[in-house]
Amino acid sequence: MLAGFGSFSLLASIPRAILVHSARCTLPARPSSVFSDYLYYHYCCCSSSSLSSSSHYQAMSSFSTAAANNPATAAPVAGPRFQVLHSDQSASGSASGSSTGARTGRLEFNAPDDAHPPRAMLTPSSLFCARLGTPLSLTMDMCRAEPLLAGFHDSLSLLAQNGEQVMRQYGKGIHKFMHADEYIFYMSTRDVLAATVDGMGGDKQVAVDVATGRIKVEPEGFVKYLDVAMPDMVASLSDNIVGGTAGTKRIEKSIQRTDKFLDDTLDRISKLPEGSPAKNVAILAVVQGSQDKASRIRAASTAASKLVFGFLLEGFNTGEDQLQRLELIEAAVSQLPHDKLRVIHGLSAPEHILQAVSRGIDLFDSAYPVMATTEGRALVFDFAGLTAPGWDGYAGRSMLDLWDSRNDADTNPFLPGCTCYACTRHTRAYVHHLLNTHEMLGSVLLMSHNVHHFLSFFAAIRKTIEQGTFVQHRDAFLQRYTAQPFVRPVVTSAPQ
Amino acid sequence: MSKVTTRVGTRKLNQNQAVAAVASASVAAAVSSASASVSSVAAAAGVAGAAAAGAGSAAGLPSSVSPALSFQVTARCSTTKARVSRLVLPHSTVDTPVFMPVGTQGTMKGLTSEQVESLGCQLILGNTYHLGTRPGPALLQQLGGLHKFMNWNRSLLTDSGGFQMVSLLALAEITEEGVRFQSPHDGSMLMLTPEKSMELQNVIGADIMMQLDDVVSSLISGPRVVEAMHRSIRWLDRCIEAHSAPHKQSLFAIIQGGLDNNLRTQCVAEMVKRDLPGYAIGGLSGGEQKDPFWRVVDHCTNLLPENKPRYLMGVGYAVDLVVCSALGVDMFDCVFPTRTARFGTALVFEGSLPLKHRKYANDFAPIEADCTCSTCQNYTRAYLHSIVTREEVSCHLVSIHNIAFQMRLMRGIRQAIELDQFPAFVHRFFAAQFPDRNFPQWAIDALRAVNIDLAPGSAPSSTSEAMPEPMQQN
Numbered sequence: 001m002l003a004g005f006g007s008f009s010l011l012a013s014i015p016r017a018i019l020v021h022s023a024r025c026t027l028p029a030r031p032s033s034v035f036s037d038y039l040y041y042h043y044c045c046c047s048s049s050s051l052s053s054s055s056h057y058q059a060m061s062s063f064s065t066a067a068a069n070n071p072a073t074a075a076p077v078a079g080p081r082f083q084v085l086h087s088d089q090s091a092s093g094s095a096s097g098s099s100t101g102a103r104t105g106r107l108e109f110n111a112p113d114d115a116h117p118p119r120a121m122l123t124p125s126s127l128f129c130a131r132l133g134t135p136l137s138l139t140m141d142m143c144r145a146e147p148l149l150a151g152f153h154d155s156l157s158l159l160a161q162n163g164e165q166v167m168r169q170y171g172k173g174i175h176k177f178m179h180a181d182e183y184i185f186y187m188s189t190r191d192v193l194a195a196t197v198d199g200m201g202g203d204k205q206v207a208v209d210v211a212t213g214r215i216k217v218e219p220e221g222f223v224k225y226l227d228v229a230m231p232d233m234v235a236s237l238s239d240n241i242v243g244g245t246a247g248t249k250r251i252e253k254s255i256q257r258t259d260k261f262l263d264d265t266l267d268r269i270s271k272l273p274e275g276s277p278a279k280n281v282a283i284l285a286v287v288q289g290s291q292d293k294a295s296r297i298r299a300a301s302t303a304a305s306k307l308v309f310g311f312l313l314e315g316f317n318t319g320e321d322q323l324q325r326l327e328l329i330e331a332a333v334s335q336l337p338h339d340k341l342r343v344i345h346g347l348s349a350p351e352h353i354l355q356a357v358s359r360g361i362d363l364f365d366s367a368y369p370v371m372a373t374t375e376g377r378a379l380v381f382d383f384a385g386l387t388a389p390g391w392d393g394y395a396g397r398s399m400l401d402l403w404d405s406r407n408d409a410d411t412n413p414f415l416p417g418c419t420c421y422a423c424t425r426h427t428r429a430y431v432h433h434l435l436n437t438h439e440m441l442g443s444v445l446l447m448s449h450n451v452h453h454f455l456s457f458f459a460a461i462r463k464t465i466e467q468g469t470f471v472q473h474r475d476a477f478l479q480r481y482t483a484q485p486f487v488r489p490v491v492t493s494a495p496q
Numbered sequence: 497m498s499k500v501t502t503r504v505g506t507r508k509l510n511q512n513q514a515v516a517a518v519a520s521a522s523v524a525a526a527v528s529s530a531s532a533s534v535s536s537v538a539a540a541a542g543v544a545g546a547a548a549a550g551a552g553s554a555a556g557l558p559s560s561v562s563p564a565l566s567f568q569v570t571a572r573c574s575t576t577k578a579r580v581s582r583l584v585l586p587h588s589t590v591d592t593p594v595f596m597p598v599g600t601q602g603t604m605k606g607l608t609s610e611q612v613e614s615l616g617c618q619l620i621l622g623n624t625y626h627l628g629t630r631p632g633p634a635l636l637q638q639l640g641g642l643h644k645f646m647n648w649n650r651s652l653l654t655d656s657g658g659f660q661m662v663s664l665l666a667l668a669e670i671t672e673e674g675v676r677f678q679s680p681h682d683g684s685m686l687m688l689t690p691e692k693s694m695e696l697q698n699v700i701g702a703d704i705m706m707q708l709d710d711v712v713s714s715l716i717s718g719p720r721v722v723e724a725m726h727r728s729i730r731w732l733d734r735c736i737e738a739h740s741a742p743h744k745q746s747l748f749a750i751i752q753g754g755l756d757n758n759l760r761t762q763c764v765a766e767m768v769k770r771d772l773p774g775y776a777i778g779g780l781s782g783g784e785q786k787d788p789f790w791r792v793v794d795h796c797t798n799l800l801p802e803n804k805p806r807y808l809m810g811v812g813y814a815v816d817l818v819v820c821s822a823l824g825v826d827m828f829d830c831v832f833p834t835r836t837a838r839f840g841t842a843l844v845f846e847g848s849l850p851l852k853h854r855k856y857a858n859d860f861a862p863i864e865a866d867c868t869c870s871t872c873q874n875y876t877r878a879y880l881h882s883i884v885t886r887e888e889v890s891c892h893l894v895s896i897h898n899i900a901f902q903m904r905l906m907r908g909i910r911q912a913i914e915l916d917q918f919p920a921f922v923h924r925f926f927a928a929q930f931p932d933r934n935f936p937q938w939a940i941d942a943l944r945a946v947n948i949d950l951a952p953g954s955a956p957s958s959t960s961e962a963m964p965e966p967m968q969q970n
Contacts, residue, residue: 440606
């Protein structure tokens with residue numbers, strides 16, 4: 001279990017470091033975990049790939065001093081942490097012949113305050129799309145009607161639009177700003193819902209498109225923003241290639257810039273005063289490499305040596321061949337430590353999720369249910385008999401098209417048996433009417449269902465991993481919904 | 497099953513006898529009908545109960561009982577013509593004066609039924625023209641009516657479809673038979689007659705239905721207005737004849753006559769003879785000048801029976817709501833609060849906030865400090881500023897506040913009337929809306945007609961009166 005720790009194994013027996021956080025009061029006592037938690041250090045030296053002993057021991061001594069002075073605060077701190085719970089054992093029986101890298105995990109961040117539990121979620125899973133700090137289509141009370149929802153994934157749009165000034169003046173952080181105290185909030189450079197043009201950044205900054213134009217964001221402003229917005233997790237600024245195949249020079253540049261942004265960011269954070277909120281933000285190193293396997297391996301290996309919370313595999317779903325994609329993911333993951341979080345952007349169709357989970361990916365974006373909603377479609381696919389149990393009305397179809405006029409008098413919910421907000425209150429006929437009349441409530445109801453269905457898909461995946469039946473259900477799903485033998489790559493993710 | 501048609505208009509009983517007769521007839525109808533729906537039994541029981549309560553209660557205060565509606569005035573302003581009433585409908589009880597938000601096509605700008613309910617709305621509007629087109633009467637019939645279709649369990653009011661037709665369609669011709677128009681879908685010529693409008697509204701199943709009227713722009717005068725007024729009376733009679741469910745749905749007449757008070761007088765006299773459950777004042781809110789507007793409203797409320805609800809169609813700006821409540825109007829509707837939310841405009845006691853304006857970028861107050869709506873409880877102006885006109889959810893959040901504001905305004909009006917402190921409320925409201933005390937002349941004139949002296953440039957005359965409590969939230 002400690003295999004993934006690498007150079008940090010010697011620290012495994014040491015209790016978690018105390019996080020002294022000026023913006024929060026004393027944290028509740030928490031029993032020390034018996035799991036091999038990844039210890040997340042905020043006092044890090046990151047200019048080189050090796051941990052500087054002097055800074056490390058400096059951190060530890062401050063821990064012991066604090067503990068000695070105030071037993072009440074000596075309780076182990078709640079900070080960002082990820083732990084692998086269960087690794088897939090359903091190796092044999094898969095025609096592909098290999099065991100999967102699938103695993104379940106628990107992702108946990110700070111509690112909003114003493115009265116609330118930590119923001120947490122189980123993996124594999126997904127964070128719901130937000131834009132400008134706002135969930136798509138769903139007001140917060142509608143989000144709260146969905147118990148499976150654990151958090152949100154936004155781009156840097158709010159940073160780019162408002163700048164850190166507004167957030168600094170506000171003083172209460174992004175969670176409170178968007179009325180999402182108990183939710184996980186994650187930000188990435190890539191807007192997973194947009195087809196951004198690549199290469200618009202530069203050596204010193206990335207470019208973010210907002211309504212008022214294209215705004216530059218560089219590590220200095222980025223770190224300042226983290227300090228006032230206090231998101232739970234961010235992907236380090238990254239120079240993403242989104243335009244298909246890229247030449248060697250472009251790939252190399254992307255890797256270099258992304259690496260430099262990370263080093264710069266980690267350096268700035270380390271130099272912040274003790275107790276700065278930015279130190280408490282989980283940082284993901286971004287693994288580039290486009291479609292070149294060797295570059296992917298190299299980039300992943302470099303990232304693995306950094307003092308980061310986890311890794312984001314970028315540049316996927318940008319036109320790569322699907323079989324090649326899986327090889328690239330496998331190659332990158334092979335370089336990453338077992339016990340750290342793996343995130344991917346651009347893959348959110350169910351069959352792609354299953355393939356990526358098989359290769360050890362933990363966290364996905366929610367573009368797929370959002371796109372389904374925009375198309376007026378409700379997700380109805382079944383996985384492992386858990387997400388659409390007993391419903392065989394759709395054999396092979398993963399979505400119900402609410403634009404279809406055959407729904408106009410249908411008093412069934414989207415998916416009989418579904419417990420989401422929409423299915424327990426409304427009918428296909430009504431939503432068909434709402435789409436026809438271009439009423440916003442149509443997308444509200446579809447979105448609430450699609451988010452629910454998507455997240456229950458992940459819950460089902462986790463269950464099968466725990467039960468050792470993941471591979472068989474994965475193969476059955478691919479067989480049923482993609483009409484291709486599972487050994488061949490999936491050709492299309494388009495429904496129906 | 498015998499169909500008991502309680503043609504209230506043809507009976508010549510005194511009010512108490514009428515009340516008792518109608519109440520027992522409704523109950524008898526409900527009991528004898530084996531397949532009576534729960535709602536009409538409940539309605540009959542509720543109506544009868546309210547009638548029993550009304551017949552002997554609130555000494556001298558006007559009340560009426562109709563087959564599917566009962567109306568009881570519970571308080572009157574001693575200065576103006578304002579009054580507070582209880583309107584009992586099959587699906588809910590409504591306190592008036594009431595503002596009805598508009599849910600045009602069976603939904604209200606992205607809000608769920610539960611959200612609208614939680615805002616305290618008891619009665620909302622649906623548009624017959626839109627619903628008659630999509631989903632259309634056949635589907636609505638099959639799906640059990642609009643309440644069931646949109647899962648809204650409180651009361652609904654539908655308009656006749658005529659207004660939209662005339663205002664939305666390029667080719668609409670009004671004849672004695674009805675409104676002839678070109679279908680926007682296939683270009684064929686269709687006809688909306690009073691009978692057809694009743695049929696559509698019967699299928700929709702709203703608690704209150706509106707007659708098909710010959711509505712003419714208030715900017716027009718002359719013979720056309722006269723013709724329209726007389727035709728509206730003839731169409732009212734056709735609507736009464738065609739209405740197939742008076743025991744479940746109340747048909748309201750619509751007073752026409754343009755800006756001519758003589759025509760209005762004639763129209764009221766004729767329509768009141770038909771003894772409908774309620775009356776609307778139509779043909780206004782079409783861009784006419786405010787001065788003739790209030791005079792027509794005032795004239796009509798003077799003439800209309802006190803024991804029936806008065807509905808002023810298409811009026812919803814805060815100033816208009818306050819003034820027309822003083823003039824004795826009970827019901828209002830307008831798309832304004834939800835429509836303006838789309839553009840990021842939030843309504844407040846002092847006026848409105850254009851949240852898109854950059855001065856709100858770092859304003860961390862809620863829209864309105866003492867508003868208890870979920871938007872004001874949880875979000876800042878700065879947050880809303882960053883998303884209005886950009887993210888769809890901003891529309892929902894501002895709509896929630898704007899509807900809450902309208903509800904709160906009406907509640908303030910009602911409470912002030914109940915405490916008999918309505919003039920002080922009016923003063924406070926106008927002082928907030930016009931801090932420089934540069935009140936619109938029409939409002940000064942209108943309020944003076946009901947004994948409120950809104951003198952510009954000076955403090956309220958009745959400073960000795962205690963100010964009413966800040967608007968309470970229920």
